[in-house]
Amino acid sequence: MHIDHIGIAVKDIKAATETYSKILNASPTKTEVVESEKVETVFFEAGESKVELLGPTSTDSVIAKYVAKKGEGLHHVAFEVDDIHSELDRLREEGFTVLNDKPKDGADNKLVAFVHPKDNHGVLVELCQTKK
Ligand SMILES: CC[C@@H](C(=O)O)C(=O)SCCNC(=O)CCNC(=O)[C@H](O)C(C)(C)COP(=O)(O)OP(=O)(O)OC[C@H]1O[C@@H](n2cnc3c(N)ncnc32)[C@H](O)[C@@H]1OP(=O)(O)O
Numbered sequence: 001m002h003i004d005h006i007g008i009a010v011k012d013i014k015a016a017t018e019t020y021s022k023i024l025n026a027s028p029t030k031t032e033v034v035e036s037e038k039v040e041t042v043f044f045e046a047g048e049s050k051v052e053l054l055g056p057t058s059t060d061s062v063i064a065k066y067v068a069k070k071g072e073g074l075h076h077v078a079f080e081v082d083d084i085h086s087e088l089d090r091l092r093e094e095g096f097t098v099l100n101d102k103p104k105d106g107a108d109n110k111l112v113a114f115v116h117p118k119d120n121h122g123v124l125v126e127l128c129q130t131k132k
Pocket residue numbers: 007034037039041052054062063065066069074075076078099105106107108110112114116117118122123124126
């Protein structure tokens with residue numbers, strides 16, 4: 001298991017892309033709209049992990065809600081696993097609140113699912129697995 005990406009919620013994806021291009025001294029590697037989440041994502045590589053900027057594409061996106069309530073900032077940490085189904089079963093058995101009945105399509109050719117932040121000391125955890 002390793003950290004695949006950290007997700008950062010932003011108001012203005014264009015402005016945030018300019019900022020992170022300067023911080024990382026690199027161009028984004030991928031830009032993708034994920035309709036199911038109502039977000040636009042911009043990825044930067046940072047060693048073995050990535051930074052995922054998340055901007056809302058709709059006022060009822062979870063990212064719009066988060067930014068309105070808490071402001072911009074770190075939104076989630078995503079761990080890549082080999083078998084997302086068995087990891088989700090394991091976490092459910094451990095008593096964690098998994099927010100998805102089954103993994104769904106995320107960005108970057110991944111299946112994704114989320115574990116509620118109340119169970120993780122205030123951090124929203126994403127599990128992801130590269131689609132085969
Ligand atoms: C692009 C696809 C994918 C990828 O491929 O990488 C993504 O990353 S998508 C990212 C966006 N999608 C998601 O976050 C989906 C999972 N999230 C959710 O289902 C919800 O956001 C939530 C976590 C269940 C919260 O929703 P809700 O209960 O409706 O929001 P509230 O504002 O009422 O929050 C309740 C409670 O939880 C705290 N909270 C909310 N979000 C976060 C967060 N990201 N990190 C930490 N804490 C969070 C919020 O502050 C509330 O706390 P209290 O006020 O103390 O009750």
